[in-house]
Amino acid sequence: MDILDAVLQSEKSQAVLLIDSKEITYAQLAELTAEFADSHFTHRGLIAIECANELTPVIAYLSAVRYHMPCMLLAPGSISKNRTVDSYSPSLLVQKVDDDWQINATGMSVECHDDLAVLLSTSGSTGSAKFVRLSRENIISNAKSIAEYLKLDGNDRGITSLPFHYSYGLSVINSHLVAGASIVISNASVKDEVFWQNIDDLRVTNFAGVPYTFEILEKIDFLPKKPHDLRFVTQAGGRLSPEKVKKFHTIFSENDIKFYVMYGQTEATARIAYVPPEELAGNEGCIGIPVPNGKLKLLDDEGREISAYEEPGELSYTGPNVMMGYAESGQDLIKGDEVSTLRTGDLAAKKSNGLYYIVGRIKRFIKIYGVRTNLDEVELRLNEMGERAICTGTDGQLVVAVLKNQKEVRRKVSEFLDIPPSSVTVLEYVELPLLPSGKFDYQKIIADSSAKGKARKNNFRDDLANILQIDRVEDGDSFISLGGDSLSYVEATVTLEEHLGFLPDKWQILTMRELEELSFSKSTSHWLKPFEISIFLRAFSIFTIVSGHFKFFSLPGGAALLFVVAGFNFSRFQLPAIIHKDSVLPVFSLLWRIFLPTVFVLGFFSVLSGRLDLPALFLVSNYWPPDAFGGRSFWFIEVLIQVYVIIFLIFSLSIVRKGAGKYQFYFIFVMVLVSYGVASLIEVAWNTEYLYHRVPHIMLGVFSLGALIGVAELRKEKLVTTMLAIILLYQSLFDGRFERADYMFIGAMLLLWVPFIKLPWSLSTVFSLVASASMYIYLSHFKAKQVLHLLLGDIDSSVAVVFALVVGIVFWWVWERGVRFAQQFHLTVVKPRLKSAT
Template sequence: MSSTEALPAVHAAPRVVPFVRDLAAHGGRCALVTSGPGRREVSYAELAARVAALAGRLGVTRRLVLVEGANDLDAVTAYLGALAGGHVVLLVPPGGAGPLLDAYDPDVVLARPDGSRDGPLDLRERRAGSAHELHPELALLLSTSGSTGSPKLVRLSQENVQSNAESIASYLGIRPSDRAVTTLPVHYCYGLSVLHSHLLRGASVVLTGLSVVDRCFWDLVRSEGCTSFAGVPYTFDLLERVGFERMALPSLRYVTQAGGRLDPERVRRFAELGRRSGWDLFVMYGQTEATARMAYLPPDRALEHPGAIGVAVPGGSFALEPVPELDGSLGPGVGEIVYSGPNVMLGYAQSPADLALGRAVEVLRTGDLGRRCPDGLYEVVGRRSRFVKVFGLRIDLQQAERVLAEHGLRAACVGADEELVVAVAGEAGAALRLAVRELGLPPHAVRVCRLEELPRLSSGKLDYARIRELARGPGQAPAGDGAGAGSVRALYAELLDRPDVGDGDTFVGLGGDSLSYVEVSVRLEELLGVLPPAWHTTPVGELQRAAAGSQRPVGRRRFGRSLETGVVLRAVAIVLIVGTHAKLFTLLGSAHVLFALAGYNFARFQLASPDRRERLRGQLVSVARVVVPSVVWIAAAALVTGTYGLLNVVLLNAVLGPESWTRQWHFWFVEVLVYVLLGLVALLAVPAVHRLERRRPFALPCAVLAVGLLGRYGVLDLGVPNPKPVLWLFALGWMAARASDVRRRALVSAAVVATVPGFFGDPWRDALIAAGVVLLTWVPVLRCPARLSRLLGVLASSSLYVYLTHWQVYPHLVGVSPVLAVVASLAVGVAYWALASALMRRLPRRAGRAGARLPRPRAAVEGARDRLRSGV
């Protein structure tokens, strides 16, 4: 019989999922709430009537019905109506019917016309009877997790759907008074299970397509009194971005998580938040093949065992089957997790002929590797299908992703025998270094593809098929692009002394900091025409493609060039400092503007890497680039002039020096800057503080500001004899760099207005400081004449060196001419900067050559590799 020939009508009483059949039993209770301007409440009695009407339209002949699922009343009614009529439902996402129409030839299609995602569903009968032989137990067909649109479907029975809804409702303790809100699509088994379990208990479901990042979503949660919502790991990423921990949600009773492993630290964090806020966190484990859920972690065990999947759902059980190829590499007691229960699918369908099959599996081999803990909880340690061998090393891709996530990188890993591909939404250079260091692979065996966002399925899970496709595409700049003298790569190689620059590297990832960014930014602006706002964290390959495709009109360049405001402020401030000391004019306050600018640059360049160890290394190197030239110059000046003592040379005069102002106080700025930087480096080396800064990048500098203000207003005696407290100014600059929206910039400005006036008691001095910080906060770039921009760039780059040297220059010339004293001071500082920069660039090169001759720390590499393989 052909696929289009209708089978004889079958009028035997259909098997119906019990909770669908019994909708009317809940009477006038609210079943569904539709959101939006046309909000309405639909009672169970009304829903039952709508479902019955739809079932009547489908007729008594049992057929294959394709339904486009959506979080709206029409789609839910269509789905339930097809089930109530005893039909087999093929549930697909909105607009996703195409591939499965050809593959399965459904008898009836309930979809919106022309792929539209709005408007009512059309019921389109493709034949009067059915072209298929449908097994009497078959009720629902769902795409396997991660394969939306694939012809491989999961066959679920009426018992599967009913039993899983009952077990979920049981362990969640769902009550008739509960009201869930849809955060996941109903065509995804997790989202569908929320609908099933609530309808089973006579509870309510609020239907919405809003995301958790929408403010309207949370207004809806409050106004409707929602008691729960569900999330996949990506949902919890978004919750942290929108400040969920600060929200007042008095009706919230519990939050559920499934759809992938949530990092244990995050499990603990949300469990603690729930405990403080009065709601429970249920971490769950499941697969479409088990209708939805197989295990849950009781909320009272989440803090103690945040990495566990918990215990089997009511009616289910687990076993562990040995996996011979593991050879015990993941530790004792590890095997493949095998699940048994009434919710285990009938089997898979690959074609319409499979719809006639009955039960083909009795237990579900999950493909996950796990162990049973002594307390009876189960935990997953890996995925059997996600192990690959790269250069003979057995790599657990899932564990590799976890390692990268622990260092703050959102990454997805795919692999083959010849290379590991890491797709990352973030710092590509850091991802490469981490992958090489933690996996023990050679750099040429790791390829990093930087993406703006990791591709995801509608369920929120990573779309590995798409990631593989992107990895096969043009992930690097074309051959030869970027290799020439006018390339971004060559510019970085020259100015950062890094001949190993790759297309995935960034300025920050290559070790660039506040002392080198000025020269790089000026030269890069010349190359690109317009300097991108986030150029310091943009991969070289992207900048090079922008350079290759940029159209830089000569006329515009003649009238001016964009310079970052921080560059202009540094240049102007050092001129004002020298000019004031040489008595060419009197404009005080510039050094304190530079202190705020130091905080601004600290946030931009020293806090860019997500890896705590990478950050610490970069911060210490940056401090050394301040300390070394300072100590060298002060020591030389002390030997030649006798003006300075040992306290100056070791940069301790600000702590142990005399209270009265003397020449020994010339270098207070450098000394206090080093103290602040070292203090913050130590603070951010604490893992908890590092995590706080990653989660709340604006809140931490606000806290530092609060501490700094204790010194500013004399509440806390810092023990520094002479300089006024300046930590709060550093914090204001840090806040300015993290002020990503108008509200935060306004908050920084308000803090400036509230704290700067009265600091010195000199209105003009205070005004200069306030103006500098506010300008830095609100104006990212300034236009200036092309010729002047290069001069400003040089002065900004050499500002530290000018500050160090001008004390030994201007006093000898100020009696001749203040102008000459200023020009000479600037010239000597620039010369010292050029000399010191050349010398410091040679040191890493020599150290690198020496390091290349050292034996590789094999034991350390193999230890890291073993930890990765074992899942520790």
């Protein structure tokens, strides 16, 4: 009985797996794996497992390990997408179908070597059928080596911060098992609040990260205080720059956390080398020393060992964790051990202190998201598709040079590699660049790619300056610091997504320099894209308002929900600017942008009709009974402006701005209570029901609730906000009818708990346009219907709704471009002339 057998048959009551706050002890794990085997293992055959960090695939893997069943570990969704079943004939499939885990026998069988334990993809992102064959000894020896140098014991607790079809992620599970430690099974990313909550609440002692992980950590305040049990952090899966290694080593050391920089390959199960944390300072560019029981050598072109320091050669590795060999079809699974020494394909050198460092690469591989991608395989796939292309790139960015059809190539590569389009740069040439020797000039392609990237980024700055109507955008500027608001946010979002190919989290607070340094993104479906719920709600609310007014589709409460969204956007745009600048002027700027087009529309139609309604023109007609001015007033805009005036007065006080900056959530929480309290007192003296409560003291509470949603980031803050919303809206929510409060509550909860939804790309474009133009649609929709009626007479209400939306979008487009033209004319013509005159 080896160590994994002993662990998986243990009767200890100590927790080994923790998932969704539930603990599974070693004894319970033994029962679960036995039950799985009894239900599904009929003979020794290959098991194909889609490896999401969830209980079912983890139990399937551990059952396979316990009962010596070889398993093929695959990325989620792989079984239905590639030729794995045809090539390897697995007997059992563990896959997720429509959000449910299914375990199905295939009726197929393949003969496997007695030592074979795991198949891992060599370059899984290419969809290649080539796998690394790992034995049980490979897995156990590497897990024990890792546990030894990390000093893992039964008190340690890891967390699945990486997928376990990836050798690095798998090694986290295996090393903790052999050490008798425990693991938190979680799909959360390090950028998610629940990840850090798990680290604190579940007493996690360590987590693993690839370079992208640390790019995220740079963007968030990931260690506001040291989690009391966090002992060490590991990094592998690609090269982290020496500057970032130094930065994180310093941060972790200050918090008494060890930082392990490591190097490995799937062909060596996982780990080959590591840098002892105490030797990391001054050696930030190194991969370190071999793992216990392993040996590193440098070989020259003739295969002879290089003993001199600082002399580069191909890095080779020997140890019990070196793979059995490769497999390219099911027929290869019967093969035994074919490899004793692993030639890594990396050029390395050895320092006088015994630490190795990488100089370059011999083979044509790059890493995207820590997964090695074979450039030759990508070229072959494209050639099979009829595309004449050559490939090069750097870690994180694939560059494809083609003769034609640029957009089609990018889409194809993105789909068959299953990576975001932002990770693929496609360059179009009349003739592919060659060196005098006749070989392809890869350096020129890399240089051209870099130049294209810089031009694209500069264009985004120009576009953003145009959207925000400013002269220039500097390195340290962000959307918020430049005065961006909810009216310009949607257009800026769409523009940024066009430039980067994805939308970074909280991009509005990132500087231009930070945005331009981003090279990674979330993987998205080729036909679905993440879409901000706040933008969706703006678009849907204005649609329900227009539909209700035109008696096409009635859903009361659209305007109330827009007040929630307005408050939410205030907390994201104006509030940070107020705090940062210690000034209330950002509110005034937004007020002006709302006031100007509203008064223009009212004034224009007053002139046409020959009737001047001063209360409507001065935006106070909401204090008169509804419809007193024959449709020549806009109560929603009026009350919104009046609410912003109150906000302007509140934040004009320095003590208020300081309080909001220091205790943001608590300040807005109190603001909600005070707003509702004051409104209740006023209603006692002045019942505004005859005005349909279209007054600022009523809507200020709704607006403030939206602002509270915007600043609620921690889970406990979101729970408090949810309870507060239920309490404030209790009577309306539970009166048995679907009224305005119900619509508003549902929208508020979506804002609070569901930041993104997925929409088809084409539909998301429509929603973006409607959301951008929402205020202009509101201002023009009644007049648009009147014009349509004059032209066509009685028309279907659905046609009127569509026409009103289109007219509003056109109005927005013309107004915004007109304002930008005037601004540009002032900057380029008027301002220089005034300057020269003085």
